[in-house]
Amino acid sequence: MKLTFIATTLGLLAAPALAEPSRADVVERSRVEVQPAGRAFTQLSIENPLGDIRVEGYDGSAIQIETHKHAPDDDTLDRLRVALVPSADGIVRITTSVDAGKELRPVARGAVRVDIVIRAPRKARVDAAVSSGKLEIENLDAGGELDSASGSISAKNVSGELMTHSLSGPTSLTQVFGSVDAATVSSDMDLDSINGEKLVASANKGRIAGRRVRSRDVELTTVDGKIVLEAETALHGHLVVSSLHGDIDVHLRRHGAINVRARGGKVDLGQPANLIEHTAGWTVATLGRSSDPMASVELMSKYGAVSLAVIQ
DSSP: OOEEEEEEEEETTTSOOSSOOSSOOEEEEEEEEEOOSSSOOOEEEEEETTSOEEEEEESSSSEEEEEEEEESSHHHHHTEEEEEEEOTTSEEEEEEEEOOOTTSOOOOGGGOEEEEEEEEETTOEEEEEESSSOEEEEEESSOEEEEESSSOEEEEEEESOEEEEESSSOEEEEEEESOEEEEESSSOEEEEEEESSEEEEEESSSOEEEEEEOOSEEEEEESSSOEEEEEEOOTTOEEEEEESSSOEEEEEEOSSEEEEEEESSEEEOSSOOEEEEEETTEEEEEESOTTSOEEEEEEEESSSEEEEEEEO
């Protein structure tokens, strides 16, 4: 394994940071390149509670890491650590921390910052976690798992299975070619151009907006938040959209027939349908010829309105 390391300490005005720190006036910028030792890198495991993470896939075999440290003075800057541990199994682990001890004065979380930008081989899986910083991945082919407390999560042009978890930071997933499992507690979620076998997305208190969704099996749920979805139904596909308090607005481009079950404070299927029935509060209908391959659609909101528009 070969390491290349460059580090500089500069004034803040002379070397702007990726994200403007609140009180820092000393910056250290470092670059490290890690070459594989025999076996290609297969996974990055990154934990950065002190700032942002950005991972960009590229066609090379090395991992290139750039760090930006911010602190109010040189002594505090020297206590910021970025640990890099490559292993023989192809996994690279990166963590950040602040040195602590009885003889060292406490450091307020808002007084320091470490931002990390990584260029990694496209085929490497990325598992990453932040606290309040931004978490971004782009141009990767092996999926990953992304976790955030209050920071935003963004993934673009990613293949493979992708999982995201957020407490209060917004989630944006664009051009994902694989199964998706995304969850947030109290923030909004935007989904654009999702293609895979399965899409599962949930929000406790937040809006879910989906565009150009082509997954075969789709399940979107909220407790207190509107769901807006524009999707294509797959033959024999299954789509479930449900909310407790939020409205549901679904636009479908159908291939073959659709069997629809809808329930809500108000239900509007948007066009004449065949075999309309009303059973135990459900509106059941078939759109298209019942002899065609059929997709299943289930829409429900206990207290909100449910609307469906179908485009052939």
